[in-house]
Amino acid sequence: PLIFLQFRGFFELQTWHHLVPLFNVALLMDALLKGSASPLQAGLTWGSTLVYAGLALLVAVRVFSREEVVFRN
Numbered sequence: 001p002l003i004f005l006q007f008r009g010f011f012e013l014q015t016w017h018h019l020v021p022l023f024n025v026a027l028l029m030d031a032l033l034k035g036s037a038s039p040l041q042a043g044l045t046w047g048s049t050l051v052y053a054g055l056a057l058l059v060a061v062r063v064f065s066r067e068e069v070v071f072r073n
Contacts, residue, residue, distance in 0.1 A: 005030065018044035021052055 005026050018024045018041050028045040031037035063069055 015040070015044065019048045021048070024048060 004023060008027075008030075013027070017027060024045045028037060028041055031041060
């Protein structure tokens, strides 16, 4: 996804771009450095990142709650 950041001048950025993992953080960092970040962009980026982290944590808890995964023989 970060490769697309170099082509951002060729397409119009949409609101949903701030929901794409990794790409959204790069977009927000770019906007913050340029001083053009909006609260909506920051909120979408932070919110979606928290949701993705929560889902990853939930999957990790479910996978590692089984003993055969933790104690392989």
